[in-house]
Amino acid sequence: MAPLDLRNQACIVGVGTTEFGRILDKSPVRLAAQALRAALDDAGLEKEKIDGFVTAFGSPGGVDFDEFTAHTGVDIRWTNQYWTHGRWGTTSIIAAATAVTSGVADYVLISNTNTVPRGYGKHFSRFAGDRWSEGLRDAGGGQGQLDYHGLDTPGAATSLVARNYMTRYGATDEELGSIAVAFRKHAQLNPNAIMNGKPMTIDDYMESRFISPPFRLFDYCLTNEGSVAIIVTTAEKALALKKKPVYISGFQGIHNGRNDFVFFARPGMGVGMQQEYDYVAPPQRVYEMAQVEQKDIDALYVYDAFSTNTWTALERFGFCPAGEAHNFTQNGRIELGGELPINSNGGLMSEGHFSGYNHFVEMTRQLRGECGERQVPNAEALQWITPFGDSMILTKGQ
Amino acid sequence: MVASRTGSYKKPLPVIHPDNEPYWAALKNHELRLQRCTDCNTLRYPVSPVCWKCLSEAADWEKLSGKGTLRSWIVVEAATGNPAWSEDIPYVVALVDLAEGPRLTTNVVETDPYSLTYGMPLEIVFADVTDEVTLAKFKPAS
Numbered sequence: 001m002a003p004l005d006l007r008n009q010a011c012i013v014g015v016g017t018t019e020f021g022r023i024l025d026k027s028p029v030r031l032a033a034q035a036l037r038a039a040l041d042d043a044g045l046e047k048e049k050i051d052g053f054v055t056a057f058g059s060p061g062g063v064d065f066d067e068f069t070a071h072t073g074v075d076i077r078w079t080n081q082y083w084t085h086g087r088w089g090t091t092s093i094i095a096a097a098t099a100v101t102s103g104v105a106d107y108v109l110i111s112n113t114n115t116v117p118r119g120y121g122k123h124f125s126r127f128a129g130d131r132w133s134e135g136l137r138d139a140g141g142g143q144g145q146l147d148y149h150g151l152d153t154p155g156a157a158t159s160l161v162a163r164n165y166m167t168r169y170g171a172t173d174e175e176l177g178s179i180a181v182a183f184r185k186h187a188q189l190n191p192n193a194i195m196n197g198k199p200m201t202i203d204d205y206m207e208s209r210f211i212s213p214p215f216r217l218f219d220y221c222l223t224n225e226g227s228v229a230i231i232v233t234t235a236e237k238a239l240a241l242k243k244k245p246v247y248i249s250g251f252q253g254i255h256n257g258r259n260d261f262v263f264f265a266r267p268g269m270g271v272g273m274q275q276e277y278d279y280v281a282p283p284q285r286v287y288e289m290a291q292v293e294q295k296d297i298d299a300l301y302v303y304d305a306f307s308t309n310t311w312t313a314l315e316r317f318g319f320c321p322a323g324e325a326h327n328f329t330q331n332g333r334i335e336l337g338g339e340l341p342i343n344s345n346g347g348l349m350s351e352g353h354f355s356g357y358n359h360f361v362e363m364t365r366q367l368r369g370e371c372g373e374r375q376v377p378n379a380e381a382l383q384w385i386t387p388f389g390d391s392m393i394l395t396k397g398q
Numbered sequence: 399m400v401a402s403r404t405g406s407y408k409k410p411l412p413v414i415h416p417d418n419e420p421y422w423a424a425l426k427n428h429e430l431r432l433q434r435c436t437d438c439n440t441l442r443y444p445v446s447p448v449c450w451k452c453l454s455e456a457a458d459w460e461k462l463s464g465k466g467t468l469r470s471w472i473v474v475e476a477a478t479g480n481p482a483w484s485e486d487i488p489y490v491v492a493l494v495d496l497a498e499g500p501r502l503t504t505n506v507v508e509t510d511p512y513s514l515t516y517g518m519p520l521e522i523v524f525a526d527v528t529d530e531v532t533l534a535k536f537k538p539a540s
Contacts, residue, residue: 147479150486150491156491209475209476213475270470271470271493272501
C-alpha cells in the first residue's frame with residue numbers, strides 16, 4: 001500500500017499567543033490558558049470542540065496534559081506529549097495533522113509554555129539545580145553537553161559547531177553577525193517581539209561580549225516567558241471556521257543518528273560523534289510531499305536557538321551548497337524585502353524562544369496576510385527548517 | 399549515583415553506575431580504557447552496555463595510548479551554566495581524536511588557552527578532581 005497522501009488534508013485554523021517577555025511572572029497554567037483563549041477566538045471555535053492535545057511541556061517549566069485538562073476543563077480523547085525543550089515543533093504539528101486525518105481526534109490543540117527559573121519558576125523548587133535532564137546521559141546531552149568537562153550549556157556546545165564551520169569554510173565574525181542583525185531588524189516590525197524597540201547594528205553586535213567564541217552574546221536566543229497555542233483540524237472542518245485555513249502541505253520528521261543531530265550541526269561536520277565529509281543535501285521528502293521546491297519558498301523559518309543554526313539548516317536542506325551559507329546570508333538576502341526572508345517574526349533570537357511554535361504562528365499569520373509592515377508580499381508557501389532535519393511547509397492551498 | 403563530593407570540588411561530577419564503572423575505575427588508576435566489541439571489533443564510544451554497530455554486549459576494556467590530536471575547541475569566556483566553572487574562566491573544551499579512533503569531548507589544560515592549533519598532538523592528563531573521580535583531560539604532547 002502506498003503511503004497516505006496527507007498533503008493539504010489538515011490545516012492550522014487558530015493561533016494564539018500571550019504577551020512575550022523575559023519575565024512575565026505569570027504561572028505556566030495562567031499563560032497556557034491565555035494562549036488557549038486567544039487561539040479559540042482566532043479560530044472562532046468553542047473550547048468544548050477541542051478533543052486532542054499535544055505538548056512538549058515547555059522549557060524548563062510548562063504545563064503537561066493532565067494539568068492542562070484539569071485547569072482548563074478541556075475534555076480530550078487523544079493526547080501526545082513530548083520531551084521538554086525545543087526540537088518538537090514539527091513533530092507536534094505532524095502528530096496533530098495525522099490525528100485529525102485519522103479521526104482519532106477532530107480539533108487538536110498544540111500548547112507550549114515557557115517559564116524561566118528567575119521568573120515564575122522561582123516558585124517551583126523543581127526548576128532548581130544545575131543539570132539539564134538531557135545532560136544526565138552518559139553520552140552527554142541532546143546538544144552534546146558534557147557537564148563535568150564544563151560543556152554545560154547548549155550554547156557552548158553549539159559554539160563548537162560554529163568554530164568548526166567558520167574555520168573550515170573561512171566564515172568571518174561579521175558574516176555570523178549579519179544573522180542576528182537581520183532577525184533583530186525584523187523584530188522592530190513585530191510589536192510582540194521581546195527585542196522590539198531595541199534595534200541593533202553590526203557594530204553593536206561586534207562590540208557585544210564574547211560568551212564562548214566565536215559566539216557573542218547576540219548569537220544566542222533569548223530566554224523568556226510566554227505561551228503559544230495552535231489549533232489543527234481537517235481541511236473539511238477548517239472551511240466552517242472563522243478565518244481562511246492555512247494548509248499543512250508537507251512535512252518530515254527529526255532525523256537522528258550518530259551522523260545527525262549533534263551540537264545543532266548538519267551531517268558531515270565532524271563534531272560530536274559525526275564523521276567529517278563533504279555533505280550534499282539529499283532529496284527531502286518535505287518538498288516531494290508539498291509538491292514545491294526550494295525556489296518556490298517565499299520565506300523561511302529557522303530554529304535559530306543559535307546563529308549558526310541558520311547556516312547549518314540552509315545547507316542541510318539544499319538552499320545552498322555545503323560551506324556557502326555564510327555567503328548566502330549576506331547583503332540583505334535573508335532580510336524582509338530580500339530574496340529569501342528568514343524569520344520575519346524576529347526568530348528565537350529577537351522575538352523570543354518559544355521553541356519554534358512562535359514561528360508557526362508567524363507563518364500562519366503571514367499566509368493570512370495579517371502581518372502589517374512585516375508582511376511578506378504574496379506569501380503562498382512558507383517553510384520551517386531545523387538543523388536536525390525536520391521540516392514543514394505551510395501554504396494557502398489551492 | 400553521582401560520585402560523592404569530598405573536599406572543595408564544586409563542579410559537576412559524572413554519574414557512575416555499573417555500566418560505566420570500569421571506565422571510571424580505570425581513570426582512577428590513571429589508565430584510559432574503552433570497550434572493544436569482541437564480536438565486531440568496534441572500539442566503543444561513548445561507554446555503553448551495547449555496541450552501536452552490532453548490538454553485541456560483549457566487550458573487553460582495552461587500554462588506550464592516551465595520545466590524540468586536537469580536532470576542534472572553544473575557549474569558554476563566561477560561565478553561563480553552572481557558576482562553579484567561573485574560577486576556570488577562560489578554559490578550553492575540546493574535541494580530541496584519540497590515536498585509536500574515538501573522538502572525546504574533554505578539556506585541554508596546562509597550556510595557554512589561546513595558543514592551541516588544529517591537529518596539534520596531545521597527551522592525556524589524569525585529573526584527580528575528587529578522591530573518587532579522575533577525569534580524562536589533555537595537554538600538548540611533550
